[in-house]
Amino acid sequence: MPVYSAPLRDFRFLLEDVLQYDKYANLPGFADAPLDVATQILDEAAKFTAGTLLPLNGIGDKQGCTWTPEGVKTPPGFKGAYKQMVESGYVSFSSDPTYGGQGLPAVLNVAVNEMVSATNMAFGMYPGLTHGAYSAIHEAGTPEQKEMYLPKLTSGEWAGTMNLTEPHCGTDLGLLRTKAVPQADGSYKITGQKIWISGGDQDLTDNIIHLVLARIEGAPAGVKGISLFIVPKFMVNADGSLGARNTATCVGLEHKMGIHGNATCVMSYEDATGYLIGKENEGLKVMFVMMNEARLGVGLQGLAMSEIAYQNAVDFAKQRLQGRSLTGPKNADGPADPVIVHPDVRRMLMDAKAFNEGARAFLLWTALYGDLSHKHPDDALRQKANDYMGLMTPVLKAYLTGEGFRHISDSLQVHGGSGFTEHYPASQFMRDARITLIYEGTNGVQALDLVGRKLAANGGRAIFAFFNEMDEWIGANTGDAELQPFVDALATAKAQLQDGTMWLMQNGMSNFDNAGAASHDYLQLFGVTALTYMWAIMAKTALAKKGDADPYYATKLVTGRYFITRMAPEGAMHLTKLKTGADAVMALAAEAF
Numbered sequence: 001m002p003v004y005s006a007p008l009r010d011f012r013f014l015l016e017d018v019l020q021y022d023k024y025a026n027l028p029g030f031a032d033a034p035l036d037v038a039t040q041i042l043d044e045a046a047k048f049t050a051g052t053l054l055p056l057n058g059i060g061d062k063q064g065c066t067w068t069p070e071g072v073k074t075p076p077g078f079k080g081a082y083k084q085m086v087e088s089g090y091v092s093f094s095s096d097p098t099y100g101g102q103g104l105p106a107v108l109n110v111a112v113n114e115m116v117s118a119t120n121m122a123f124g125m126y127p128g129l130t131h132g133a134y135s136a137i138h139e140a141g142t143p144e145q146k147e148m149y150l151p152k153l154t155s156g157e158w159a160g161t162m163n164l165t166e167p168h169c170g171t172d173l174g175l176l177r178t179k180a181v182p183q184a185d186g187s188y189k190i191t192g193q194k195i196w197i198s199g200g201d202q203d204l205t206d207n208i209i210h211l212v213l214a215r216i217e218g219a220p221a222g223v224k225g226i227s228l229f230i231v232p233k234f235m236v237n238a239d240g241s242l243g244a245r246n247t248a249t250c251v252g253l254e255h256k257m258g259i260h261g262n263a264t265c266v267m268s269y270e271d272a273t274g275y276l277i278g279k280e281n282e283g284l285k286v287m288f289v290m291m292n293e294a295r296l297g298v299g300l301q302g303l304a305m306s307e308i309a310y311q312n313a314v315d316f317a318k319q320r321l322q323g324r325s326l327t328g329p330k331n332a333d334g335p336a337d338p339v340i341v342h343p344d345v346r347r348m349l350m351d352a353k354a355f356n357e358g359a360r361a362f363l364l365w366t367a368l369y370g371d372l373s374h375k376h377p378d379d380a381l382r383q384k385a386n387d388y389m390g391l392m393t394p395v396l397k398a399y400l401t402g403e404g405f406r407h408i409s410d411s412l413q414v415h416g417g418s419g420f421t422e423h424y425p426a427s428q429f430m431r432d433a434r435i436t437l438i439y440e441g442t443n444g445v446q447a448l449d450l451v452g453r454k455l456a457a458n459g460g461r462a463i464f465a466f467f468n469e470m471d472e473w474i475g476a477n478t479g480d481a482e483l484q485p486f487v488d489a490l491a492t493a494k495a496q497l498q499d500g501t502m503w504l505m506q507n508g509m510s511n512f513d514n515a516g517a518a519s520h521d522y523l524q525l526f527g528v529t530a531l532t533y534m535w536a537i538m539a540k541t542a543l544a545k546k547g548d549a550d551p552y553y554a555t556k557l558v559t560g561r562y563f564i565t566r567m568a569p570e571g572a573m574h575l576t577k578l579k580t581g582a583d584a585v586m587a588l589a590a591e592a593f
Contacts, residue, residue, distance in 0.1 A: 002425035006046035053120035060261025072201040091156035099150035117304035122261030132290040133160020140278035174222035180214040200265025201250035208233040228283030229274035258431030299396035302404030305433040310352040313411035352407035354563040358531035387462035398446035399527030401436035447519035489564035513582035521578035528571040
């Protein structure tokens with residue numbers, strides 16, 4: 001079984017010292033979970049995830065889900081674990097108290113979900129998608145729809161799904177064919193097929209509330225004619241009890257590379273009863289509420305899987321004896337030294353450690369802004385927080401999954417040939433994590449979204465606010481000799497990101513292929529800059545604690561210095577590549593490939 005130790009010390013450092021969580025004690029939700037309570041919540045979540053979910057991870061991978069005519073069966077142990085998760089309150093953690101939720105800060109929910117995803121990513125997808133469906137209905141549902149569906153979604157008694165993809169179209173949703181026919185009672189008959197539906201059927205909950213994109217007969221072509229519908233697995237009576245089975249059916253399961261413990265379903269809708277959510281032809285607008293939440297959750301998965309892969313690589317590297325240190329034996333009484341003495345193994349482990357800790361800071365920093373966007377009384381701060389959520393979402397999704405997968409691959413490499421076998425968990429981590437670069441919008445789509453939409457939104461207000469924030473931090477901290485290397489690294493990274501942004505503004509509109517060709521490297525440059533900023537903030541905090549006896553702070557500074565020395569310089573490479581434009585990328589004729 002894999003090893004895993006929840007990064008509780010890191011969570012405490014970020015919440016207490018870096019993000020100054022207690023500053024927000026007067027805001028809704030924060031008042032109910034002061035730092036001592038938040039710490040207890042995370043401690044208990046660590047016990048649940050390591051004690052209950054981790055032992056089921058390998059079982060879910062090897063046994064997977066089973067399709068039967070009566071419904072999908074999840075792997076052994078999943079039902080009991082889900083029941084325990086619901087009873088412990090993790091499913092209702094950050095939901096609206098109006099509908100039975102606890103209303104606690106999303107930043108805490110993110111920390112809990114990192115532990116869930118690390119210990120059993122496939123399992124964690126079931127409640128994760130449910131919360132996405134909850135959010136969409138909470139945002140756009142009628143009062144009657146909210147009263148009917150949200151309490152049971154909040155409690156975890158019912159699950160939720162997101163139905164977008166069809167056999168002939170994925171990202172290009174304008175091509176979808178699922179149709180919706182209006183009925184006299186105000187409902188619709190939904191007919192079509194959806195594929196790759198995570199949690200489309202399972203035996204964990206009493207009901208499943210599908211959110212389905214479809215086109216009402218006579219609607220405009222393309223994305224302007226897409227509406228969103230609530231299609232329950234079982235009809236819900238006026239008193240909230242379950243009625244007849246709807247004609248929404250899982251007709252098969254996908255055979256996948258990984259996440260075998262999650263049911264990825266082919267769904268058939270045959271005149272299924274559905275109810276419009278939001279306005280006609282504005283389904284994508286509502287679905288994006290769910291999709292943006294899902295994208296942040298996928299970025300979290302990239303970090304979580306990188307963390308557990310790193311921890312297992314460290315465990316292996318400390319135990320595996322192979323060769324001698326280049327500077328002389330370090331295990332003189334043994335036949336060989338542990339492989340952790342070798343510089344190239346250290347390089348891979350340090351890359352992963354520095355990435356994981358920087359990514360965790362970036363994720364929690366953004367999640368806190370998510371809380372502030374809803375709860376802070378200051379209009380300007382709420383606007384900034386909303387802007388940041390839009391700007392950072394594609395970066396978090398793509399950068400954390402892409403780089404996370406690279407470090408998962410390196411962690412397998414640390415295992416040598418053992419990593420390529422199923423005797424160790426490294427291969428499962430790699431198989432499970434590979435989907436994160438693809439679903440909820442491929443990383444290439446995220447890069448296009450960043451360059452094509454998010455940079456220009458509101459006249460570039462979000463990106464210029466981010467530049468100003470970094471400039472203010474640099475100005476306020478210049479002159480501190482111990483901190484100066486971090487200040488200099490951030491100044492360089494910020495200048496590179498600004499240079500890349502200006503290049504896109506000047507060259508992307510004149511030739512859209514320039515923007516497309518540059519988008520990947522621009523997003524990578526953005527990710528490097530964001531993590532450099534996080535490491536600068538963490539270094540300042542750790543330096544303020546340098547007299548503390550806790551060795552954690554000294555370790556944090558060593559790791560941060562590694563990042564700015566060995567990893568932050570990657571930004572220059574990405575800037576150089578993005579500024580070459582589209583010519584070299586588009587020069588070869590299609591038939592020459």
